[in-house]
Structure formats: structure tokens, C-alpha cells
Amino acid sequence: MVHHHISADEAVACVAAGEKAGAEARRATRWFPAFVGLQAGFALAFTFAVDVFHVYYWTAFGLLSLGSVSIWTIALRNQVSAPRNGLRNMQIAVATWFALYTLMLDPALQLVGATRPWWWMLAGVIAVSPIVACLFASSRR
Numbered sequence: 001m002v003h004h005h006i007s008a009d010e011a012v013a014c015v016a017a018g019e020k021a022g023a024e025a026r027r028a029t030r031w032f033p034a035f036v037g038l039q040a041g042f043a044l045a046f047t048f049a050v051d052v053f054h055v056y057y058w059t060a061f062g063l064l065s066l067g068s069v070s071i072w073t074i075a076l077r078n079q080v081s082a083p084r085n086g087l088r089n090m091q092i093a094v095a096t097w098f099a100l101y102t103l104m105l106d107p108a109l110q111l112v113g114a115t116r117p118w119w120w121m122l123a124g125v126i127a128v129s130p131i132v133a134c135l136f137a138s139s140r141r
């Protein structure tokens with residue numbers, strides 16, 4: 001049997017290197033919460049622009065697409081440092097937001113004739129909740 005002898009100084013250096021690598025890994029993933037927050041902000045801004053401020057739909061959709069493509073391009077460049085399943089969860093959340101808002105909440109509120117802005121704000125906050133949920137689920141290590 002081979003015995004490995006390591007000095008106390010070498011052991012301390014190995015532990016310090018491990019702690020440094022862990023700190024660098026945490027620092028590398030700090031962009032993800034900002035990415036999730038921006039995507040949620042874009043989605044909420046789209047909702048408010050279309051239904052509260054009555055901006056033309058395709059103008060708001062174009063701005064949403066431009067902003068989303070910009071942050072997704074940056075996210076895909078940094079996907080190596082993304083949390084485990086973080087980008088996949090975000091793709092599902094954005095698709096859920098789009099379906100929930102455009103196919104369910106928006107037509108339902110138009111059907112009942114909701115004209116007050118707070119109804120639309122509430123619908124926007126409810127619809128954006130899957131995106132915000134990615135902040136917490138993707139923060140696991």
C-alpha cells in the first residue's frame with residue numbers, strides 16, 4: 001500500500017485553492033439573477049404597454065423581442081456558468097408566461113370587459129410569476 005504524506009502547509013494550500021475556486025464559481029453565476037430580473041421586467045413592461053398604456057401591439061412586441069434577444073444572446077454566451085438547468089427553466093418559464101398571458105388572461109379580461117388598469121397589472125404580475133420563480137429554483141447548488 002502506498003502512503004501519501006502531505007505537509008500541513010500543502011493541506012492548507014489545497015483547502016485555500018478549493019475555497020478560492022468555490023468563490024470564483026459563485027462570482028461567475030451572479031449574472032443569472034439579473035438576467036431573470038430583466039426578462040421578468042421586459043414581460044411586465046410588455047403587459048403594461050399593451051393593456052395599460054395602449055401601445056400598438058406589434059411595437060411593444062418588437063421591443064420585447066429586441067430586449068429578450070439581447071439578454072438571451074448574453075446568457076447563451078455565458079451558459080457554462082449558468083446554474084444547473086437554469087436556462088432550460090427560463091425557456092419554459094418564458095413560454096409559460098407568453099401562453100398564460102396571451103392565450104388565457106388577456107382574452108379573459110377582455111371578455112369580461114375589465115377596463116381598469118389594476119386588473120391588467122394584476123394579470124401581468126400573475127403571468128410573470130413563472131419567470132420570477134426561476135430566481136429561486138435556479139439558485140440551488
